[in-house]
Amino acid sequence: MSFLKLENVSFSYPNGFEATQNVSAEFQLGEAVAIIGQNGAGKTTTVKLMNGLLRPTKGQVLIDGKETKSLTTAQMAKRVGYVFQNPDDQIFQESIEKEIAYGPKKQKLAAAVVEERVQEAAKACGLLNVLKEHPYNLPYSKRKFITIAAVMAMDPEVIILDEPTAGQDRESTELLGKLIQLLTEKNKTVITITHDMEFVIKEFQRVLVFAEKQLQKEGTPREIFWDESLLQISALKQPYICQLAKALGYQDILTMDELGKKVSA
Structure with a gap:
């Protein structure tokens, strides 16, 4: 199902x-x-x-x-997490660590579990070394990973x-x-x-x-x-590789490796 x-x-x-x-x-x-x-x-x-x-x-x-x-919306958020396109619509805590921990804490998880979730999500998103930083000390592109980590930590x-x-x-x-x-x-x-x-x-x-x-x-x-x-x-x-393949007279190509094999055949 x-x-x-x-x-x-x-x-x-x-x-x-x-x-x-x-x-x-x-x-x-x-x-x-x-x-x-x-x-x-x-x-x-x-x-x-x-x-x-x-x-x-x-x-x-x-x-x-x-x-x-x-x-309820809260019940659904536990099962389906949403990471907004603009991270600034989602971030509101004063440190990256608190931002990631907010969701697990709201789920009333034990402190040790919250810490484990924060560390795991931060590591996956490349944020372990900046957990104490204010989110807005990071550039926009990196703030996206803060919001991804925050959703990951809730484990939907x-x-x-x-x-x-x-x-x-x-x-x-x-x-x-x-x-x-x-x-x-x-x-x-x-x-x-x-x-x-x-x-x-x-x-x-x-x-x-x-x-x-x-x-x-x-x-x-x-x-x-x-x-x-x-x-x-x-x-x-079409993606650029598909456009290039089509211009060269090839169909159903998706990668440079595929195109290279066709050209060299």
Whole structure:
């Protein structure tokens, strides 16, 4: 049985604007899933329905078989953690250590468990040496890892990352990839909204494409990025390697290694 399931979910704001329509999707524990699409396609609204920040106006969301209408936002946050695109919307403590510890403390965990959670999350996010620092002493890109660590420390089964690679350099993007691998190895589900198509190719085996407020297709990166009609509907561009392969007359290429083998064959 899927751990997280959306069944014909729609959401309309009080002014009548419908932000997402009839979305159905399932997520298993231990998988990493990318969600892509242009701004306004319905991506962020959909993931906010997954953790209770928004509630569906039609359809239902189920977590571990239980409909979320019967759960409080706090109860859902224990199961599905959300890392905002802008870390400054999430950070409010006076030190990085306190920021990471806040969630576990609210869960009323023993002090030793809180400390263990803080140390583990900080280590994974490259923050062990700066725990006593004020969060705003770190640059914007590093503050994103503070918010990721804070959610990780609460140990939810599902972690949603909203545009985690935005503003990140290569080293930080590689760390994000390692974090996703670490979390899935721990049987966590990682759902990532991103506009970074190269990141999608490298880190994800399953991709959901949104356009016109609906889920248009789900599949592997190869199935998505070589579906030209889908890309046109979704106003998405192929990743650079796919564009290069196409210009050279090749199809279904996703990596430089694949292209190199084709060219040298």
